[in-house]
Amino acid sequence: LSNALAGIWSSSHVSGDGLMANNINHMDLILQPDFVFLFRVSNEAGEESVKQGVFYTEDEYLVLLYENGEQGTTYKLKENELTIQDSSGDMY
Structure with a gap:
């Protein structure tokens, strides 16, 4: 994994029909160097959804x-x- 890609990423802008339909207005993505991730989205009401797992890039x-x-x-x-x-x- 590129050291530049590993880290904590927070959205500054989200767009798209799927995101808007779910009122999603913020995302956080944590990419660890050992290929473990945590992805958290929240909507305008403050409700959150969190996914954890592994990732790969190609x-x-x-x-x-x-x-x-x-x-x-x-x-x-x-x-x-x-x-x-x-x-x-x-996009996010």
């Missing part, structure tokens, strides 16, 4: 594997800013 792909599911995304890391986009076009 080229521009970041895949989060957790109990009962997975989330595949593409990512860009530029000037200490991480942008993630899922297959439906949601």
Whole structure:
């Protein structure tokens, strides 16, 4: 894992139909160097959902594997800013 990718990432902007439909307004993603992650989303009412598991990267792909599911995304890391986009076009 690139040391630049490991760390605690917090959203400064979220967009996309899926995120807006669920009123999601904040995300935190913790990527550890040992390929363990924690992903937390919250909505305007303060309700949270947390996923934990393992992840891997391949080229521009970041895949989060957790109990009962997975989330595949593409990512860009530029000037200490991480942008993630899922297959439906949601960005965070």
